[in-house]
Amino acid sequence: MMKKRIISIVVLLAFLTAGFIYLNKVFSSVHYYVNTTEDFKALAKKTNIDVIVYGSSHAYTAYNPLIINDVCETISYNLGSDGLKMPITDIVLEESLKYTKPKLIILEIYPPTLTPIKTDADKGYHLRAMDFVSNFSINKLKKTVRVFDKNEYFGVYFPLIRNHTSWNEQDFLNLSRRRYINSKENFYYGGFLGARNILKEEDKEKYKDFKNATKKFEPSRKFIDKQNKADIESFVSLAKNAGAKILVVSSPDPRATTEFNYSFFDELGEYCKSLNIDFLNLNEYYEEMDLKIEDFKDKSHLNTFGSIKATQLLAQYVKENYELPKRSDEDIWKQEMREYEYFEYDYYEFQKKSFRAAINAYLSKDVFVNDVSVIRNSKTELRFNINLDKDKTNLNTLNNYILGVHIYPDKEDISSLSNASKLKKNEYDQTNIRLKSQENSIVFNMETEIRRINKIELFLFDKDGYDGVIGDRIVINDITFKIQKDE
Incomplete structure (x- = not known):
């Protein structure tokens, strides 16, 4: 009798667990980062990914892996996620290292990267990246406690709890949560998401002189505080322990010379030097890139045409400064080049x-x-x-x-x-x-x-x-x- 009861309890628990897992999939949000992380895992199953880009939308709209692959004869990927700030970036790195062993890790940092995660919107952005991280990660738990309120903890781990009020909007049959990306408006590949549009006319007028604007400097002011340094050093330590080189970059942004305090970039460069890692500020290379205001999709992000210029400069820098395995004889690289040809056909002058x-x-x-x-x-x-x-x-x-x-x-x-x-x-x-x-x-x-x-x-x-x-x-x-x- 007792044995039957135990079996019944085990079966019931199994059904409840399966149901809970199913409902968590049902209540997961449809988002572009699902495409990014699923495709990352699929590529990592096929081959090692030698170069990975981390950061926010400032990263995933700026650096196209296909161009990096072409210039450097390598295999690369962009794991940038919306609004991602430094406190969470290290656990995204930690999770990705379970799948592949990169030789070069590129981290994009600009002023908002180092601001605190406080608003509901900020927290919502970070849930997208945290969904990529295993629920069994001790560091995910630590970050949850640090960033979220107590009444939000379960929502971080379980989409069912997070999104339970939107039950009438869920698709209970199709469990894919990949976002449909209209190829006529956007280009998606390898975590990169480019857009064809150009920033609004009022912003175009506002930032038209971004290349020649007088930069604002406050050398005595400090922009990178103790907590920022701890977060960056946690990321750097993980990367170095994995045997990877590290390159910190700042993507082109018309506000860099018009609104941001440019001393931020100087301080970031000096700080990177103290950590013995390289820093590349692409806002110093507007002329070399022939960057125009029409190369931005909004006041913060490059469009696809601007990203071509930024990625070409970054890729050339990587080629000249880092020794990466040459992958050009491998079938996987040839497949990537076929994708690159397709991209070139649509976006480059013939x-x-x-x-x-x-x-x-x-x-x-x-x-x-x-x-x-x-x-x-x-x-x-x-x-x-x-x-x-x-x-x-x-x-x-x-x-x-x-x-x-x-x-x-x-x-x-x-x-x-x-x-x-x-x-x-x-x-x-x-x-x-x-x-x-x-x-x-x-x-x-x-x-x-x-x-x-x-x-x-x-x-x-x-x-x-x-x-x-x-x-x-x-x-x-x-x-x-x-x-x-x-x-």
Whole structure:
């Protein structure tokens, strides 16, 4: 009897626990930082992340991991979170170190980073970051006691308690709490969230002279107090114990030269020097970045176009000052570069790019291909140059063939297929080229709006019409375009 009662109690507790866990998922808030942390864990499962950026929205709107990856041949991520201040940043670092071992940790600090967490809005912002941290973390408990009121403790740990009054707004079936991000307005990748918009006209007018404004200095005033130093040193200690180098940065902000006391940055630089860590104040490099007021989305944050300038400067600094493992031969880095190409296509001024693939294979018994070069002439045109081996190719019989070309997009870019391809329900764009005798280079242009090419197929068929492939198909994979240099 007693045994049955114990089993019943255990089963009941199991059901109650499962129900409580389920309801906590139901009552969790939909937010962008869910995307950030889920994608961070997914990337960390695949590979080590060598560079991680920490901080507030001042960090996640400024530094695009794709650009850092490209310039430094590394794998990076941005773990910035809305309104994140120093008292909580160290436990975000501590949690992230459970998943990966970064070689370089970049911490963004600007004046609001070191202000106290007091208002309900401030506390709400920090709950987003604290949801990332395990409930079993002793330091999470310490931070909860330090920052929140006693009647808020359970809400920090349990979304069910935090959001119970909004039960009628919850989706009880779909437990994903990722935020939908409109790619026409924003660019999200690797924790970075960029925006296309430009700051309001009144702010544009107010801060238009930010580059030439007279900076405010109070050398005798202290901006970094004892508690600030303790919080920063806690972060630095965790990073150093993990074997990582540390770089503190301050992101571009039009208020830095117009409203903030610039002595803050001087003091921060000296303090970093005392800790034997580097400090980079990007507000010192407006001219080098060619930064304009139109590069801000509001009076505090860069837009996507401004972030390109800031990240390029940061990435170059990292490349010149830190030794990171070169990841460019790894498949994961090549995948990142494909994402970078996609970003470049949408946000950079068009630049001619090309790639070349060594083939060294027979297309048919009398046609041998040495290599294939492709130049992206414009966003809608590719120029092919297929170099044949004249010693292994019967140039006199080329006019017996038509060359078929199929270009397959990545699955994420399937919408870029031509209307003709979509009507035929093809998974590729195609063109057919009638070959001419006595030519050992096959040169032609092909129109396509495919941005991310998964593979290219080349094959021959009879000049009188398609009745099957003659010979073999040549398939080109791992296609990465690089900037076309002028000869």
